[in-house]
Amino acid sequence: MNSLFTKTVKMNNFGRVLAVVRNCDIILIRQFSRQESKLTRLAEVGRLESVKNDGKYETGQLFLHRIFGYRGVVLFPWSARVYDRDLHNPNKKNQRLNAADNAAPTNSGKGKQSASVHASTTTKTDGTGTQQGINTEVQTTSNTDINATATASPSPSSSHNAAKEVKGKVHTFYQVLIDSRDCPYIRAQTEAVTFLGNQDSNRSLYAIPGLDYVAHDDIMPYSSGEKHPLQHELFDKFLTHVPGKDPSFEGQDTLKAWQDKNHPWLELSDVHKETTENIRVTVIPFYMGCRETPASSVYWWRYCIRLENLGVLSVQLRERHWRIFSLSGTLETVRGRGVVGQEPILSPRLPAFQYSSHVSLQAPSGHMWGTFRLEREDGHTFDCKIPPFSLESKPEEPGTGVSSNTDASSNGSIGGNKPDNVE
Secondary structure (H helix, E strand, C coil), X not given: CCCCCEEEEECCCCCEEEEEECHHHEEEEEEECCCCCCEEEEEEEEEECECCCCCCCCCCCEEEECCCCCEEEEEEEEEEEXXXXXXXXXXXXXXXXXXXXXXXXXXXXXXXXXXXXCCCEECCCCCCCCCCCEEEEEECCCCCCCEEEEEECCCHHHCCCCCEEEEEEEEEEEEEEECCCCCCCCCCCCCCEEEECCCCCCCCEEEECCEEEEEHHHEXXXXXXXXXXXXXXXXXXXXXXXXXXXXXXXXXXXXXXXXXXXXXXXXXXXXXXXXXXXXXXXXXXXEEEEEECCCCEEEEEEEEEEEEECCCCCEEEEEEEEEEEECCCCEEEEEEECECCECCEECCCCCEEEEEEEEEECCCEEEEXXXXXXXXXXXXXXXXXXXXXXXXXXXXXXXXXXXXXXXXXXXXXXXXXXXXXXX
């Protein structure tokens, strides 16, 4: 009998632990009580499958999130241009390679998904943003790797530096549902996907609970014999069980109709990455729509930010500094303690932190950029760059609100939240 290799990940202080057992690649969930360290429940979730190094995961594929550890299911893929500034900076590229060498667990097995699952923190919405004039030019080639070029003009404080050209490469991301049973434990923002509803003239801000975007490399696929392996209010509305099929779930017509109707505000197009002193920042912006009034038009965007500690020393986020440039000619500066009311610690055990926020402009486009002030455990403080990203609007199609058939807006209005560039 093969020796067991167990990797456990503590999801938060409440004591939920996910265990991946490499013998037979069985995934187990262990539930501990809050007051006791005694094991109270052990249940099999499924069996790990080989990762896809080529091709895409299909609708209905069950998975574990490599960073946050939650259970999820793939709805459909997106193709996004990833602008990684580290790939065009030899020093940062070497820094990331060194960080990877110093990083934690090694993985066994070639074709199998790694059995190690890392837990990361996430937060609620808040944030402010700014960036400077980024001009984007898309160059399409005959290859499957479509290149795009983003040229960011230098900020006022560094105008002596030449403009930096960053080429984007197309990567696959997935729209997924999160198992509602895992939401309280993953410390991830499970209502990060928001949109402007068109049910009334006010166009309130709505959130869809348990909807996320996941990079291809963060998918750890698994299979389950259960007909209802995931708990989410949209699971049975979007997917149906098909015995003998791999994966054993396929999309219903309601999923395709929902995707088509809500495509404008769901679409993921650009992802921006940059690393400073082993702290990698990833930004994904989304256009949400426009609120029209007789006096003005206000354009809204949401953006998701992930910070990852690639080093071996813990760091704590202390301050944020955002700059927001609007096509109307305004430039705002926002400073504050932490993000979303927190000063998260990124440690080797909990290396990642992710949150979403919103920004509004009285112009159809703009840019954001900034820095996070971080403090390392040895007392060293430094500014971690937030890669500049564009805020671009797009023509709105009539009837792009959430379909009433899916109850996707059942979480209700959160229209009272103010945009991040209003402190």
